Amino acid sequence: MLRKTTLIAAFVGLALGAALAPGALAATTQAPLKEVSWSFEGPFGKFDQAQLQRGYKVYHDVCSTCHSMNLLSYRNLADKGGPFYKEGVNPNESPYAKAIAKDFMVPDIDTDTGEAITRPATPSDHFKAPFANEYAAKAANGGSAPPDLSLMAKAREGGPSYIYSVLTGFTAPPAGLTVAPGKYYNPYFAGDLTSFWNGAANQVPPGGTISMPPPLKPNLVAFDDGTKATVSEEAWDVAAFLAWAAEPHQEERKQTGFAVLIYLFIFAGVLYASYRQIWSKIDH
Numbered sequence: 561m562l563r564k565t566t567l568i569a570a571f572v573g574l575a576l577g578a579a580l581a582p583g584a585l586a587a588t589t590q591a592p593l594k595e596v597s598w599s600f601e602g603p604f605g606k607f608d609q610a611q612l613q614r615g616y617k618v619y620h621d622v623c624s625t626c627h628s629m630n631l632l633s634y635r636n637l638a639d640k641g642g643p644f645y646k647e648g649v650n651p652n653e654s655p656y657a658k659a660i661a662k663d664f665m666v667p668d669i670d671t672d673t674g675e676a677i678t679r680p681a682t683p684s685d686h687f688k689a690p691f692a693n694e695y696a697a698k699a700a701n702g703g704s705a706p707p708d709l710s711l712m713a714k715a716r717e718g719g720p721s722y723i724y725s726v727l728t729g730f731t732a733p734p735a736g737l738t739v740a741p742g743k744y745y746n747p748y749f750a751g752d753l754t755s756f757w758n759g760a761a762n763q764v765p766p767g768g769t770i771s772m773p774p775p776l777k778p779n780l781v782a783f784d785d786g787t788k789a790t791v792s793e794e795a796w797d798v799a800a801f802l803a804w805a806a807e808p809h810q811e812e813r814k815q816t817g818f819a820v821l822i823y824l825f826i827f828a829g830v831l832y833a834s835y836r837q838i839w840s841k842i843d844h
């Protein structure tokens with residue numbers, strides 16, 4: 561009996577230790593994310609195509625100088641639900657995808673001579689990465705490689721709202737916080753600033769220091785639809801674009817889910833009717 565209790569106590573201890581340890585070790589903090597409304601939220605939400613086009617433009621003009629999006633091909637931009645989708649147009653033949661792709665030179669092999677060449681990209685090519693490899697990416701960014709953005713909206717809690725908060729959240733560091741050269745204070749970027757803080761121990765500012773310089777400024781891009789390019793608009797649009805890129809089939813998934821629910825509802829009705837029918841002739 562005693563042994564059993566000791567064993568249980570040991571297990572509980574272990575479980576508690578395991579549950580508490582990560583929290584105790586990594587005291588990272590982060591300001592609560594900004595509240596942003598998204599057209600694609602909720603069970604009937606849809607991506608706003610004009611917003612996705614603006615978001616692609618922000619990625620293309622600004623973010624793509626540092627960040628790759630390796631999982632996307634140019635033709636994906638013209639996929640159903642995508643920024644340049646047009647009904648009845650095969651994404652590989654999309655004039656938009658072709659026009660966007662041809663401005664990028666990609667490596668290839670000359671099939672006549674076997675020599676390495678570069679040629680203009682086609683819709684089936686993957687997005688061209690800004691750096692040749694991880695080392696080059698690190699070297700150009702003070703030692704921190706800019707992460708690939710293909711799945712960023714899925715990889716962080718809050719998804720697009722997180723991206724929006726980080727992009728619009730850069731502020732001057734509070735007095736008492738030492739920020740290393742090449743780093744920027746951002747309250748939404750999870751970090752632990754305790755050892756860089758020389759104010760009161762219970763007032764360590766939330767967030768961390770990030771190796772990304774604030775990338776957005778007003779009018780950094782000229783939107784084709786005339787939308788005013790404020791920092792908040794640019795951040796909102798690029799975050800929506802990244803949400804689409806990370807889950808391009810979100811709309812279809814929601815539609816299927818809804819159809820399944822209707823089917824189950826009707827099916828339940830039919831089942832109930834047949835149950836009444838079957839049992840109506842039997843005494844019970």
Ligand code: HEC
Pocket residue numbers: 618619622623624625626627701704705706707712716723726727749769770771772773775776798
């Ligand atoms: C000058 C290069 C540069 C540009 C331009 C740039 N970034 Fe970054 N970005 C970085 C670097 C470097 C990091 C890694 C920061 C770190 O880990 O400290 C980063 C990190 C990020 C992160 C990840 C934060 C996290 O939680 O890990 C996101 C999201 C991001 N960038 C989005 C963007 C978007 C969107 C744009 C365009 C509006 C953009 N970046 C433009 C260099 C850049």
